[in-house]
Amino acid sequence: xIWGVLQFPGSCDERDALYACSLASGxxxxxxxxxxxxxxxxxxxxxxxxxYGDYLRAGALARFSPAMEAVAELAAAGGPVLGICNGxxxxxxxxxxxxxxxxxxxLRFVCRQLDLLEVDGPISGDMGPESxxxxxxxxxxxxxxxxxxxxxxxxxxxxxxxxxYRYAPGQNPNGSLRDIAGVSNEAGNVLGLMPHxxxxxxxxxxxxxGLRVFQRLEGLAR
Amino acid sequence: xxxxxxxxxxxxxxxxxYELIVEKLGREPNDVELAMFSLLWxxxxxxxxxxxxxxxxxxxxxxxxxxxxxxxxxxxVGNGYAVAFKVESHxxxxxxxxxxxxxxxxxGILRDVFAIxxxxxxxxxxxxxxxxxxxxxxxxxxxxxxxxxHYGNSxxxxxxxxxxxxxxxxxxxxxxNAMCIGVAKTxxxxxxxxxxxxxxxxxxxxxxGRDGIGGASVLASAELGEGDEAKRPTVQVGDPxxxxxxxxxxxxxxxxxxxxxxxxxxxxxxxxSAGEMASAGGVxxxxxxxxxxxREADMEPFEIMVSESQERMLAVVEPAQVDAVRAICEKxxxxxxxxxxxxxxxxxxxxxxxxxxxxxxxxxxxxxxxLYDLEPAEPAGWIYGNRATLATGIDAEDELLALLAAxxxxxxxxxxxxxxxxxxxxxxxxxxxxxxxxLALPESDNAIxxxxxxNGRRVACDPYAGTVEAVLECAxxxxxxxxEPLGLTNCLNFGNPEKPTTAWQLDQAVTALADACIALGxxxxxxxxxxxxxxxxxxxxxxxxxxxVGELPDPHEVGGSAFAGDGDTIALLGPxxxxxxxxxxxxxxxxxxxxxPQPDVGAVVTACAIVREAVRAGNVSxxxxxxxxxxxxxxxxxxxxxxxxxxxxxxxxxxxxxxxEEALFGEGSGGFLLSGNRAALESLxxxxxxxxxxxxxxxxxxxxxLIVGLADAESAWRSLAARAExxx
Numbered sequence: 001x002i003w004g005v006l007q008f009p010g011s012c013d014e015r016d017a018l019y020a021c022s023l024a025s026g027x028x029x030x031x032x033x034x035x036x037x038x039x040x041x042x043x044x045x046x047x048x049x050x051x052y053g054d055y056l057r058a059g060a061l062a063r064f065s066p067a068m069e070a071v072a073e074l075a076a077a078g079g080p081v082l083g084i085c086n087g088x089x090x091x092x093x094x095x096x097x098x099x100x101x102x103x104x105x106x107l108r109f110v111c112r113q114l115d116l117l118e119v120d121g122p123i124s125g126d127m128g129p130e131s132x133x134x135x136x137x138x139x140x141x142x143x144x145x146x147x148x149x150x151x152x153x154x155x156x157x158x159x160x161x162x163x164x165y166r167y168a169p170g171q172n173p174n175g176s177l178r179d180i181a182g183v184s185n186e187a188g189n190v191l192g193l194m195p196h197x198x199x200x201x202x203x204x205x206x207x208x209x210g211l212r213v214f215q216r217l218e219g220l221a222r
Numbered sequence: 223x224x225x226x227x228x229x230x231x232x233x234x235x236x237x238x239x240y241e242l243i244v245e246k247l248g249r250e251p252n253d254v255e256l257a258m259f260s261l262l263w264x265x266x267x268x269x270x271x272x273x274x275x276x277x278x279x280x281x282x283x284x285x286x287x288x289x290x291x292x293x294x295x296x297x298x299v300g301n302g303y304a305v306a307f308k309v310e311s312h313x314x315x316x317x318x319x320x321x322x323x324x325x326x327x328x329x330g331i332l333r334d335v336f337a338i339x340x341x342x343x344x345x346x347x348x349x350x351x352x353x354x355x356x357x358x359x360x361x362x363x364x365x366x367x368x369x370x371x372h373y374g375n376s377x378x379x380x381x382x383x384x385x386x387x388x389x390x391x392x393x394x395x396x397x398x399n400a401m402c403i404g405v406a407k408t409x410x411x412x413x414x415x416x417x418x419x420x421x422x423x424x425x426x427x428x429x430x431g432r433d434g435i436g437g438a439s440v441l442a443s444a445e446l447g448e449g450d451e452a453k454r455p456t457v458q459v460g461d462p463x464x465x466x467x468x469x470x471x472x473x474x475x476x477x478x479x480x481x482x483x484x485x486x487x488x489x490x491x492x493x494x495s496a497g498e499m500a501s502a503g504g505v506x507x508x509x510x511x512x513x514x515x516x517r518e519a520d521m522e523p524f525e526i527m528v529s530e531s532q533e534r535m536l537a538v539v540e541p542a543q544v545d546a547v548r549a550i551c552e553k554x555x556x557x558x559x560x561x562x563x564x565x566x567x568x569x570x571x572x573x574x575x576x577x578x579x580x581x582x583x584x585x586x587x588x589x590x591x592x593l594y595d596l597e598p599a600e601p602a603g604w605i606y607g608n609r610a611t612l613a614t615g616i617d618a619e620d621e622l623l624a625l626l627a628a629x630x631x632x633x634x635x636x637x638x639x640x641x642x643x644x645x646x647x648x649x650x651x652x653x654x655x656x657x658x659x660x661l662a663l664p665e666s667d668n669a670i671x672x673x674x675x676x677n678g679r680r681v682a683c684d685p686y687a688g689t690v691e692a693v694l695e696c697a698x699x700x701x702x703x704x705x706e707p708l709g710l711t712n713c714l715n716f717g718n719p720e721k722p723t724t725a726w727q728l729d730q731a732v733t734a735l736a737d738a739c740i741a742l743g744x745x746x747x748x749x750x751x752x753x754x755x756x757x758x759x760x761x762x763x764x765x766x767x768x769x770x771v772g773e774l775p776d777p778h779e780v781g782g783s784a785f786a787g788d789g790d791t792i793a794l795l796g797p798x799x800x801x802x803x804x805x806x807x808x809x810x811x812x813x814x815x816x817x818x819p820q821p822d823v824g825a826v827v828t829a830c831a832i833v834r835e836a837v838r839a840g841n842v843s844x845x846x847x848x849x850x851x852x853x854x855x856x857x858x859x860x861x862x863x864x865x866x867x868x869x870x871x872x873x874x875x876x877x878x879x880x881x882x883e884e885a886l887f888g889e890g891s892g893g894f895l896l897s898g899n900r901a902a903l904e905s906l907x908x909x910x911x912x913x914x915x916x917x918x919x920x921x922x923x924x925x926x927x928l929i930v931g932l933a934d935a936e937s938a939w940r941s942l943a944a945r946a947e948x949x950x
Contacts, residue, residue, distance in 0.1 A: 009470075009555055010463050012378025016647045050376045053463025109371050109640050141642045143375070199644050204662060204777055206644070 001218050003028040004041035006071070006087075008062045012049030013198060017084065020198035021045060024214035033065040043080035043217060044071050046087030048141075048196060058101065058144050059089030068094055080217035081190045085142050088182070088192030097183055097192045098157060099149035104142070105175025111141035113206065115168035116181055116195060118216075119161070135168050136209035140181075140195040147176035147183070147194070154178055164191055189220050229253075233260035239592065246586040254572055254580035257524040258587060261490035262497055265753050268591035271719035272751045275596070275729060278736040283745035285708050291502075293337040293414055293486060295747025296406070297709040299773060301666040304408045306340035309348070309401035309674070309713045309769045311752035315457040316398035320365025321372070324398045325460040328373040329532050331402040333486035336469050337535065339411045339476045340404030343646055344661055345374045346674045347384035347400050348713070348767040352393030354629040354945055359388065362396045363946060369460075370400070371640045376462035377469070381641035382649055383659035383672060388629040389679055389809075391606055394757025399713045399750075399767045401674055405665060410476055414485040415502035416538045416564050421482055423496070423507060423562035424544065426551055427468040427534040431517030434458035434491070434530025445718055445756040464533040464556065471554035472535055480543045480550070487534040493527045495536045496562070497570055501588035506567035512575045513561040523572060523579045538564060598729045599722035603816055606682055606763065610812030618886060618928040621807065622919075625851040625887060626858055627938040628806055629945065636943035650777050654863070655784065657699040657847050662777040669777035671705035673770050677850070678715075678763030680889070683804035684818035685730035689766050691818075693738035694826050694891045695849060696770035698796075701830040702845040702894070703781045704837035705772030709747040710739060712768050717761025719753050727764035728753075735766060741823045744770065774838070781837035783846040784863030788915040790843050791900035792857075792870055793908035796829035797822045798848060799878050800888025806851050807887040821891040832906050833894050841902045848893030854886040854921060854928075856895045861919055862936045870912025871922040882926035 003021035007014045007030050014030065021028035031038060033051075038044065051062035062068065068090070075081045075096055083091035091097040104110060115135040149157065154177060157163050165182035172179045174194070182193035197210030230240045233256065243251055243259050251259060261267060269276070281289045287304040288296040294308035312327025328345060335342050347370055352359040363386075374381045379402070416423075434457065475481050483503070485495045492509065500507040511526040521529075539547050544560055551558035565571070570587055572580035583590075612624050625631055638653040650669060651660035658673040673696040681688030693710070700707055712735060717724040739746055755762040774780060785792075802808045803818050836842050844864070848856040853872065861868050875885035896908050903910060920929045 009467050010376075012376075012466075012642075012645050016645065019647060049378055050463060050466075053376065053461070053466075055463065108368075109375055109642075111639055111642050111644065139644055141375070141644065196644075199647065202647070205647055205649055 001025045001042040003043050003045055004031045004038050005045045005047055006031050006033055006067050008033045008051035008065060010050045010053050011047050013084065013196065014047040017045045017047040017198040020201040020210060020214065023201050024211050025218055031067055033067045036066040036070055038070045038074060044074060046083040046090050048085030048087060051086055051090065058086060059093040062090045063094040072096060075190045078187065078189050080220045082217055083192040084196055084198060085194055088194055089144065091190060091192045096190050097185055098153060099147055099183060101144050102146040102148050103144050104146055109143040110173045111139065112173055113137060113139045114171045114173060117166045117168055119163050119166060136212060137207040138195040138197055138200040138210055139206060140173055142194060145174040145176065145194040147180040157183060160186060162186065165193060191217060230256060230260065234264055235260050239263060242592065246590055247582065252580060254524045254527060255582055257528050258493045258580065258582065261493050261528055262587055263591040266489050267494055269751055270591050271594050271596060271753060272714065272728065273593050275732040278732055279746040280736060280740050281746055286745050286747055287408055288338065288747065290748050293334040295709060295711055296338065296411065297747060297771065298408065299663060299666045299670065300668060302408055303666045304406050304411065305670055305771060306335050306338055306404040306406060307401065307711055307771055308334050308748050309399050309711050309767060310334065310750040311713050311715060312398050312400065313395060313715065313752050313755055316366055317396050319457045320362045321369040322457055322459050324366040324369030325373040326458045326532055327398050327400040328370055329460045329462065329465050330488050331400045332377065332379065332465065333535065335402040335404035336472055337414065337484050337486040338406065340406035341473055342379045342402050342404045343648055344403040344659065344672065345379050345381040345400060346659065346672060348674050348676060349384065349386045350392040350397035350678065350765060351388050353390055354388050356393060359393065360946060360948065366398050367637050367640055373460055373462045375642045377466045378645050380643050380645045380649055382643050382661065383653055384674060386634055386637060387678065389763055390609065391763045394759065395755045395762050397715050397765060401769050403672060403771065405663060412476055412481060412484050414499055415483055416499040416505050416507060417482055417503045418538065418540065419505060419564055419566045420541065421564045422539045422541055422544050422560045423509065423564065424537045424539050424547060424558055425514060425534060425561045426471065426537060426558045427556055428461065428464050428531055429515045429517045429557060430526055430529045430531045432521065432525060432529065435525060435528055445754050458530045458532050460532050467554045467556045468533055468535060471551055471556050474550055475547060480539065480547050482538040482540060485536045487536060489530065491527065491529045497584060497588045499536065499538065500570060500584045506565035506569045506584060507562060508565055508571045508573060509562040510573045510575065513559055515557055515559050523574050527572060596719060596725035596729055597722055598726035600726050601723045604814060605723060608812040608814050612810035614811055618926040619930050621887065622854050622858065622928060622930055623934065623938040624810060625806055625855055626935055627941045629942055631806060631851045631855055632942040633939050634942065636946055650780055651703060656782045657702040658705065660703050660774065660780050669774040671700050671703045671772045671774060673699035674767060676765050676767040678765035679809060680804040680818060681731060681766060682763040683814065683816055685727045685764055686734040687818040687820050689731040689734035690738045690821050690823060691891045692766060692768045693735065693742065694821060694823065695847060696768050697742055697830050698847040698894065700770060700772035701833040702783065702847055704779060704834055705774045706834060707742060707744045707770050707772045710744050710768060710770045711748045712746065712766055713750045713752060715752045715755055715762065715765040715767060717756045724761055731764055731766045738823060742827055779838050779840060781842065781845045783860055784844055785860045785866045785868065785897050785914045786843040786864055788866055790897040790914040791903055791910050792868055792912045792914060793896050793903040793910045794874060795833060795894040795896055795906060795908040796892040797825035798890060798893030800852055800880060800884050800890045802884055802888050805887060805889040819890060826892040829892060829894060836906050841898065842896045843898040844896065846895045848895055850889065852887040852889050853893065853895065857921065858919055858935045858939065860895060861932060862939055866914050867916035867918045867932050868912055868914050869916065869920040872911065874909045874911060876924065882924040886921065886923050886926055
């Protein structure tokens with residue numbers, strides 16, 4: 001499978017994501033935000049960073065880029081889309097994922113290695129029992145990562161298996177409701193995650209647990 | 223009747239300097255010229271009180287790719303790549319407005335590094351504030367940390383390390399020194415000299431506004447005092463998003479070979495960048511201020527020339543390439559304007575359309591400032607205060623806990639967790655896991671380590687020995703991760719050099735820096751000087767901040783500071799004979815006075831080599847430099863980091879003549895705390911003192927023996943967050 005990684009002005013983690021995608025699946029390429037054509041990639045990563053300087057609101061401007069129109073079409077066709085950190089914010093702003101991400105509860109940026117629990121759901125069905133229950137050690141780093149949605153929407157997300165990742169008990173770094181770290185769309189092919197799996201792909205710089213997040217989505221590629 | 227102060231004095235020039243300007247011009251300068259001279263002849267730009275001294279520093283070395291005088295220094299790391307680095311102060315802006323002051327300090331140092339064509343890969347910071355029980359210090363700390371995080375996190379460069387000290391003399395005049403490290407293909411690097419008569423001068427990046435007018439002269443080159451709030455308009459405002467676009471744009475332009483030269487706009491804005499580029503290239507330059515894109519339409523020519531608006535770069539471009547350059551600027555959605563031309567006149571000419579509004583010889587403007595000799599005089603005794611916060615005669619357990627909780631020693635997790643330390647996928651050792659930050663360099667298939675250090679209190683006690691110690695501590699930190707020094711940069715933060723005591727401190731410190739670098743064989747590839755750091759109560763501690771970059775052949779063989787295995791032997795290595803002079807314990811007891819023992823530099827260098835090789839060979843489980851708070855604090859840090867206790871006996875230090883208290887809490891250069899296999903450690907010449915294990919820190923030291931639970935030690939050491947966020 002071929003991953004494409006979007007690059008906006010102000011993206012920070014796009015090179016890291018490109019490296020992680022190439023480790024995970026062998027091939028990945030960068031896609032400039034002004035490109036309307038994704039060039040035949042099978043899945044897209046919307047990377048972390050501060051697209052458009054977080055001006056107006058995190059992710060609020062990047063969602064209008066031409067490449068995001070193409071991402072919406074890919075998502076509608078069932079292609080895997082992974083939004084990481086700022087990318088998660090962009091996907092929420094674009095309406096491809098439910099909910100919103102608010103300022104961290106203590107109003108400070110936080111960068112910390114933490115444990116994530118993979119929640120069983122439609123998109124983790126083929127991951128096997130072993131991996132589904134071992135926590136993933138992945139770093140988080142953000143100032144606006146507090147997941148929020150109205151109570152009834154949260155109930156529905158849980159019921160429909162759209163809560164994909166939670167912070168391990170006691171490790172919620174930002175005050176996210178119900179310890180939610182990542183959510184998916186109803187079809188399960190669009191995933192937003194606040195922590196950074198692309199920074200957990202090499203034992204030299206951390207863990208390798210982030211690869212499991214990419215693999216989880218790769219199973220969905222056509 | 224009052225006599226109006228002449229304008230040149232308000233701008234910081236002396237009578238004799240003004241007379242010299244008139245002589246060089248053959249007439250009185252007009253307002254534009256006076257403004258430009260006042261900036262380039264300021265201490266901040268001309269180094270007029272320090273330049274003579276700095277000639278002592280060794281600047282040559284086999285691995286040096288760029289030395290002092292460029293935007294940043296650079297050393298060869300192999301495979302056709304170089305690592306560039308520089309540290310610079312932004313003290314006075316941060317003291318007046320900490321968030322923007324610190325943020326733009328980071329922005330400025332990033333520009334220095336990408337100006338030579340290197341991609342920034344890491345930031346470190348060296349911060350000094352007054353005591354943490356002061357409301358002002360907590361305000362400055364909070365603002366500076368947020369500012370550094372705001373800029374570094376947003377632009378996507380990892381902040382991988384640094385240091386923070388809290389001492390009364392920084393109460394009014396905090397220090398914010400920011401360091402940036404970048405990596406470049408050596409053949410793509412670019413110098414800051416203008417060249418090619420007829421080439422275009424292109425201003426790229428943000429528009430020019432009225433922010434930061436007079437920053438270099440009014441703010442950076444005078445003492446702080448009453449009414450500094452009025453100086454807030456001289457502090458610039460940072461926009462990391464703009465800088466991120468300018469950074470990517472400049473690197474793309476350089477990669478495509480479209481620029482002749484590149485320079486950032488920092489202190490003194492267009493004045494210094496245009497003047498310095500012309501001076502370095504031995505050419506003249508014409509600037510038309512009417513072509514500079516402005517934020518406010520009615521700006522005067524002098525305001526445009528001295529504005530310190532951030533996120534701007536100045537490039538020299540061949541006329542045929544101007545359109546291509548502007549197209550790439552458009553791609554990155556950043557501004558570009560052709561504002562001038564390189565000439566053979568030897569003059570900096572400022573035009574507004576057709577009208578010449580200023581014309582000065584480059585030589586007079588950039589290199590004409592008189593250099594001054596210092597008039598040093600050693601003070602009769604300790605000139606700073608003493609404040610006892612810890613009683614003498616208390617239990618050694620309580621002393622250890624008090625030291626671990628001392629804000630200068632306590633864990634800085636509250637600080638570094640506010641920074642993105644991992645973006646870029648290079649961070650092999652994150653903050654607090656080792657004595658130096660370690661960054662992988664896939665480009666050259668190796669790694670670098672970086673350490674930044676400078677204990678102002680110890681330099682105040684003895685400027686010579688204290689500065690040597692700062693250099694040695696960096697070398698020891700590098701050794702602990704297995705790195706060999708390649709180059710050094712520094713930022714000399716001192717008080718008013720026109721005062722004899724400060725002049726003496728500066729003279730001693732620079733001499734020591736030179737001697738230590740020569741002994742280590744490490745070249746000084748760049749530096750920065752920040753003088754006039756004084757508040758109403760007097761000067762800061764003399765604070766030479768030293769930053770050292772070293773090389774590791776294999777990023778997989780890197781040392782850590784935490785104890786790693788129960789049953790491991792703990793051993794001491796190096797010429798370590800600690801005393802209480804200048805120590806954290808002496809500070810807390812209010813017993814600071816002049817004088818430190820002189821370090822045995824040769825013996826420390828030898829010990830560094832032994833530790834470095836042992837770490838590289840995988841022969842030790844942990845390596846930690848013994849520093850603030852002495853051996854007891856070093857043991858506690860390694861124990862807390864590893865989540866394992868220890869049991870040691872300090873008899874070997876007693877045999878070196880140390881009292882129990884000196885053995886526990888004394889400070890001084892040359893000590894390494896190692897753990898690992900006993901036979902392996904003994905073969906290095908290390909002296910076993912105990913064993914890793916248990917849940918307590920047990921130290922036998924005669925009548926000062928102590929036992930402290932690991933959990934108690936950790937809670938003292940982790941106490942910074944609660945106190946930093948205290949609002950009372």
